[in-house]
Amino acid sequence: xxxxxxxxxxxxxxxxxxxxxxxxxxxxxxxxxxxxxxxxxxxxxxxxxxxxxxxxxxxxxxxxxxxxxxxxxxxxxxxxxxxxxxxxxxxxxxxxxxxxxxxxxxxxxxxxxxxxxxxxxxxxxxxxxxxxx
Amino acid sequence: xxxxxxxxxxxxxxxxxxxxxxxxxxxxxxxxxxxxxxxxxxxxxxxxxxxxxxxxxxxxxxxxxxxxxxxxxxxxxxxxxxxxxxxxxxxxxxxxxxxxxxxxxxxxxxxxxxxxxxxxxxxxxxxxxxxxxxxxxxxxxxxxxxxxxxxxxxxxxxxxxxxxxxxxxxxxxxxxxxxxxxxxxxxxxxxxxxxxxxxxxxxxxxxxxxxxxxxxxxxxxxxxxxxxxxxxxxxxxxxxxxxxxxxxxxxxxxxxxxxxxxxxxxxxxxxxxxxxxxxxxxxxxxxxxxxxxxxxxxxxxxxxxxxxxxxxxxxxxxxxxxxxxxxxxxxx
Numbered sequence: 001x002x003x004x005x006x007x008x009x010x011x012x013x014x015x016x017x018x019x020x021x022x023x024x025x026x027x028x029x030x031x032x033x034x035x036x037x038x039x040x041x042x043x044x045x046x047x048x049x050x051x052x053x054x055x056x057x058x059x060x061x062x063x064x065x066x067x068x069x070x071x072x073x074x075x076x077x078x079x080x081x082x083x084x085x086x087x088x089x090x091x092x093x094x095x096x097x098x099x100x101x102x103x104x105x106x107x108x109x110x111x112x113x114x115x116x117x118x119x120x121x122x123x124x125x126x127x128x129x130x131x132x133x
Numbered sequence: 134x135x136x137x138x139x140x141x142x143x144x145x146x147x148x149x150x151x152x153x154x155x156x157x158x159x160x161x162x163x164x165x166x167x168x169x170x171x172x173x174x175x176x177x178x179x180x181x182x183x184x185x186x187x188x189x190x191x192x193x194x195x196x197x198x199x200x201x202x203x204x205x206x207x208x209x210x211x212x213x214x215x216x217x218x219x220x221x222x223x224x225x226x227x228x229x230x231x232x233x234x235x236x237x238x239x240x241x242x243x244x245x246x247x248x249x250x251x252x253x254x255x256x257x258x259x260x261x262x263x264x265x266x267x268x269x270x271x272x273x274x275x276x277x278x279x280x281x282x283x284x285x286x287x288x289x290x291x292x293x294x295x296x297x298x299x300x301x302x303x304x305x306x307x308x309x310x311x312x313x314x315x316x317x318x319x320x321x322x323x324x325x326x327x328x329x330x331x332x333x334x335x336x337x338x339x340x341x342x343x344x345x346x347x348x349x350x351x352x353x354x355x356x357x358x359x360x361x362x363x364x365x366x367x368x369x370x371x372x373x374x375x376x377x378x379x380x381x382x383x384x385x386x387x388x389x390x391x392x393x394x395x396x397x398x399x400x401x402x403x404x405x406x407x408x409x410x411x412x413x414x415x416x417x418x419x420x421x422x423x424x425x426x427x428x429x430x431x432x433x434x435x436x437x438x439x440x441x442x443x444x445x446x447x448x449x450x451x452x453x454x455x456x457x458x459x460x461x462x463x464x465x
Contacts, residue, residue, distance in 0.1 A: 036182045041210070105217065106210075109216055110209075
């Protein structure tokens with residue numbers, strides 16, 4: 001079993017490929033339809049951010065386990081401009097899409113764990129985990 | 134998926150597929166209350182529906198079954214928007230609570246006691262339109278003199294309220310009730326000019342009444358002119374005094390005038406919350422305000438200001454638009 005796979009995000013179509021990869025892995029872990037939809041929505045959001053703000057980057061999907069707990073880890077990384085004010089982008093209602101309930105706060109809500117590493121001028125790496133319950 | 138909800142929902146759905154009664158629909162609606170209370174998101178509800186339906190109708194066509202997966206996908210963002218909405222409401226509640234605390238602090242800070250003077254009846258009312266008051270009324274008094282400052286920051290809410298604290302600071306630095314109105318305005322103007330941005334405008338009126346001579350001396354920094362009612366002539370006149378708004382330039386020459394009050398005469402000092410009241414037909418004219426005041430001229434000064442407020446509130450259909458401050462000095 002290939003436990004680690006990734007998709008490069010260069011064009012908008014790669015967002016669909018990243019979703020597809022995420023869905024396949026989520027199914028394999030055993031997530032139900034609703035959680036699959038949540039995970040793929042989070043992947044969409046992360047991939048779209050890369051496409052829109054960094055130009056290109058990578059979405060990596062990993063099946064993980066901790067004790068008896070199985071889960072899926074999504075890592076979105078880019079070498080884009082970075083985020084100058086993380087607190088601001090994590091604020092509800094900040095997303096430029098204007099209260100469409102997505103953006104990074106949305107990703108955080110859809111997943112169980114969320115971590116963001118960003119350096120202005122160097123890039124951003126966001127890791128988000130969903131655990132199977 | 135919470136199993137208990139699924140069991141309940143399946144039961145309701147099963148009944149409804151058999152008989153499409155209003156009763157069954159009503160049950161479904163009541164069930165949604167529970168779902169909302171327990172924070173069950175829209176996509177989960179659809180998933181519950183799909184699973185229940187598949188159990189009730191074992192040979193459900195596959196394409197129908199698939200269609201729910203699309204619907205789940207579509208609803209994910211609704212669920213997110215709902216959660217975001219809930220968080221924002223909580224945030225708003227917190228802000229509101231902080232505002233109330235701030236309003237309390239302001240009230241304590243700007244508290245002024247209506248002094249008791251022999252031969253002079255004083256009434257005061259100040260009602261903010263939002264939590265924070267952009268109007269300011271403050272009394273200074275000793276045995277024989279009473280000073281009244283009424284100020285109005287153009288604008289409402291928190292910025293206006295913060296500005297008010299500065300006027301309070303200026304007033305506190307004065308030596309007492311005997312200070313000349315033009316000196317009071319000059320001191321406050323210098324403080325405001327130094328510390329306020331050019332976009333903030335404050336109008337202020339200061340008047341001082343001396344009981345020994347029954348004399349009212351006043352000056353104004355671009356404030357609404359007070360009304361003087363002469364009992365002998367049974368008429369109102371405006372107490373005009375030229376002067377620039379506070380904080381525009383440091384050296385302003387204010388005008389100072391005096392007037393002697395006879396028994397039954399009174400002076401009405403107000404902010405534009407009083408003069409710019411508007412009803413459906415447009416602005417309530419000054420004449421109307423005078424009529425209202427005159428109709429209760431025999432009452433105590435406090436009853437008068439309260440009556441005027443309620444009457445104007447009524448004329449505006451109880452929609453107060455601006456901070457409202459009214460002070461009456463009546464010679465007894």
